[in-house]
Amino acid sequence: MAAIGCIDLKTGTLSFAGxxxxxxxxxxAEYNRVLSKDGIIGYMMNRPSEQIxxxxxRDVVMLYSDGIKEHFEQHDCPGLLTGTAEEIAQRVMDTFAKGDDDSSCLIVRLIK
Structure with a gap:
């Protein structure tokens, strides 16, 4: 799996492909989910498409691997999005990591 993203602070846009x-x-305020293409890097891979x-x-952008429960909502973990990006990532790992797979989580909170 692989993902790349770029946040343009001048325009307030996220460009993403995965x-x-x-x-x-x-x-x-509005829920949004960015979709990665199915595939395995170097094997069976569809061409990624850029999403903007x-x-x-104050939006929180969250990227996480398949070692984290895929479907969860804010109400599943009260206070999920409070604190620093590091605290949010740790809360996601502590609460939603599956435990039988490697996991990673990246958080970006827009403050500008």
Missing amino acids: VGNITTRIFA IKLCR
Whole structure:
């Protein structure tokens, strides 16, 4: 799996492309989920397509691997999106990691 993203702070947009089992979600006033293409890097891979999403101040962008429970909501973990990006990532790992697979989580909180 692989994903690449770029946040343009001037325009407030996220440009994203991904392949494989990586979930990208934006927690904001409006729920948004960014889709990665199915595939395995170097084997059976569809051509990634760029997605562009408008972000707003205080949005939380979350990328996580398949070692994290795919479907969860904010109400499943009260206070999920409070604190620093590091604290949010740790909360996701502690609460939603499957335990039988490697897991990773990246959090970006827009403060500008």
